[in-house]
Amino acid sequence: xxxxxxxxxxxxxxxxxxxxxxxxxxxxxxxxxxxxxxxxxxxxxxxxxxxxxxxxxxxxxxxxxxxxxxxxxxxxxxxxxxxxxxxxxxxxxxxxxxxxxxxxxxxxxxxxxxxxxxxxxxxxxxxxxxxxxxxxxxxxxxxxxxxxxxxxxxxxxxxxxxxxxxxxxxxxxxxxxxxxxxxxxxxxxxxxxxxxxxxxxxxxxxxxxxxxxxxxxxxxxxxxxxxxxxxxxxxxxxxxxxx
Numbered sequence: 289x290x291x292x293x294x295x296x297x298x299x300x301x302x303x304x305x306x307x308x309x310x311x312x313x314x315x316x317x318x319x320x321x322x323x324x325x326x327x328x329x330x331x332x333x334x335x336x337x338x339x340x341x342x343x344x345x346x347x348x349x350x351x352x353x354x355x356x357x358x359x360x361x362x363x364x365x366x367x368x369x370x371x372x373x374x375x376x377x378x379x380x381x382x383x384x385x386x387x388x389x390x391x392x393x394x395x396x397x398x399x400x401x402x403x404x405x406x407x408x409x410x411x412x413x414x415x416x417x418x419x420x421x422x423x424x425x426x427x428x429x430x431x432x433x434x435x436x437x438x439x440x441x442x443x444x445x446x447x448x449x450x451x452x453x454x455x456x457x458x459x460x461x462x463x464x465x466x467x468x469x470x471x472x473x474x475x476x477x478x479x480x481x482x483x484x485x486x487x488x489x490x491x492x493x494x495x496x497x498x499x500x501x502x503x504x505x506x507x508x509x510x511x512x513x514x515x516x517x518x519x520x521x522x523x524x525x526x527x528x529x530x531x
Contacts, residue, residue: 342427347489348419351390361386367422371401374436374473385422390415402440402470409443414468416507420492421470424485424505428477438502439464439471457515463493469506479503487512 348367354360364387372379380401384394395415403410425433442450442464450458463469474482482503483496495504496514 342485342488343429345423345426347423347491348385349388351385351415351419352388353390353392357392359389360391361389363387364389367419368431369398369418369422370432370434371398372434372436373401373405374438379434384415384418399441402437404441404443404446405439406446406449407443409441411441411443411467413441414466414507416491417468417470417505420486420489420505420507421472423489424482425474427485427488428474428481430474430477433474433477435470436473436475437470438473439469441467457495457497463506463508466508468508469493469504471502471504473502 366383367385368381368383370379370381378401380397382394382397384391384398395412395418398418399413400410402413421435425431425435442458442462444465447458447460447462447465450456451460458464464471472482473479479496479498479501483494486494486503486505490510492505492507492510494512496512497503498514498516
């Protein structure tokens with residue numbers, strides 16, 4: 289049962305090393321991803337303080353991908369997500385992880401649900417992204433909350449088109465292209481509170497869009513930003529000049 293690793297890194301690590309890493313994880317030794325929040329809390333005291341405003345729920349460590357479907361455990365904590373596409377009414381309710389093991393069939397369903405909405409291109413989403421979503425809801429005491437998906441995976445072609453339109457804040461090297469990012473809302477929860485819950489995890493990037501009332505979360509480098517009305521006006525002005 290190999291340890292989940294992003295494709296570029298996985299190609300550099302031998303099967304023997306993967307086995308060793310999996311053994312380390314199963315023995316309960318912390319992984320770099322699991323420890324990221326602890327290290328970052330010393331660098332960002334304000335974010336450390338934010339964590340105490342939410343339920344005391346920790347982000348789980350990096351999960352495992354089974355070699356065979358028969359290796360999926362039946363016992364252990366179940367990690368469930370309920371996602372919706374607010375503009376189409378589509379919904380998905382899936383247990384994507386049990387204990388330390390990701391469920392391949394469930395990941396495949398999520399990958400299709402989070403495909404590029406413009407060209408339906410499907411690519412594997414980094415499953416750590418799902419752990420972030422699940423833990424955000426747990427911290428907000430909304431384990432059964434439904435997450436409205438505004439953007440999941442985004443192909444480079446779609447991202448380039450969005451940038452050219454000048455109507456969005458799509459970054460040139462967006463984590464959406466890397467299949468590591470989600471733009472979301474949760475009914476009944478303000479975007480500000482979602483942002484604070486995401487920041488308390490210190491697990492990657494967090495973007496706050498108060499005007500449109502949504503947040504961006506990703507498992508890329510740790511950083512944060514706020515997209516204000518003045519940013520939108522400047523972007524609109526540049527688009528008008530180009531046209």
